[in-house]
Amino acid sequence: MEEEKRRQICSNCDRPKPICICHVIPSEPIATKTEILILHHPHESRHKLNTTPLLVKSLTNITTISGRRLRHHHISASLPKPSRTIYLFPPSPSSPAVTLSDFKSQNRTTSDPPPPVRLIVFDATWKHAKEMVKASEEVLREAGAVRVCLDAGIDESVSGGSIYDSELFLRMEPVGGCVSTAEAVARCLGALEVDGEEIERKLISVLKEMVRLQSEFLKPMRPRPKLLKKRLQNQQEEE
Ligand SMILES: [Zn+2]
Secondary structure (H helix, E strand, O other), X not given: OHHHHHHOEOOOOOOEHHHOOOOOOOOOOEOOOOEEEEEEOOOHHHOOOOOHHHHHHHEOOEEEEEOOOOOHHHHOOOOOOOOEEEEEOOXXXXXXXXXXXXXXXXXXXXXXXXXXXXXXXXXXXXXXXXXXXXXHHHHHHHOOOEEEEOOOOOOOOOOOOEOOOOHHHHOOOOOOOOOHHHHHHXXXXXXXXXXXXXXXHHHHHHHHHHHHHHHHHHOOOOOOHHHHHHHHHHHHHHO
C-alpha cells in the first residue's frame, strides 16, 4: 500500500505523490523581463531530481530546449533593443567572464529602466556543459553573448555534479548538486530583475521545499553507508 503510494505520479508536477511540490509552486507563474533559455543536455532530462520543470512551472518567460548545442533558430527571435544576451558559465583562461554583479551595474547604466536580458543557461554536468558551450561558441559569438558567472567562486573540483553546485544545497545530501540550475537562475533573476530580490526569494523557497521533501523521501529508501556513517558521527558529536 505504502509502496504503491510512493510510485504514484502527480500529473501536475510530474513528481511522485509524496514529494509533490504543487503547494509551493507560485499559483501565478512569475513574470520576468528577462527571457530565460535553458539548454538541457538530453541525458540530464532523465534525472529525477532535475529542477528545470520546476522553473518552467514557476516562471512565464522561460523556454527549455533539449540538445547538445545552441543553434541559430533557438535565439533568432528578436528582443526589443537594446537588450543583451548573456550566458551563464564560469570563466576560463581563454574566455573570461563578467561577474553577475558587474554585469548588473553595467546594464543599469545603459538605460533606465535597464534593457531586458536574454539569459542562456546550460543545464548539464560539468563535462557535458563544457562540450555544449564549445559546440555553441559560434552561435554565442554571433549573438554577441557575454559570458557571465555567478559572483561566488565556483569550484570545478566538484566534478560530476551540476556546474552550478552551490553553498546552499551542496551539503544537503543526497540531493546535493542536483537542484542548482534552478538556484543559479534564481540568483541571476535576483540581479537582473527590478524586483529581483523578491523573485529570487520566492524561487529559493520553492527549491528549499523541494530539497526538504526529496531528502525525506529518499532517506528510508536507500540509506547509503557513507551517509549513515556521517550521520552517526554527527550524532556522536552532538552527544
Ligand atoms: Zn504535484
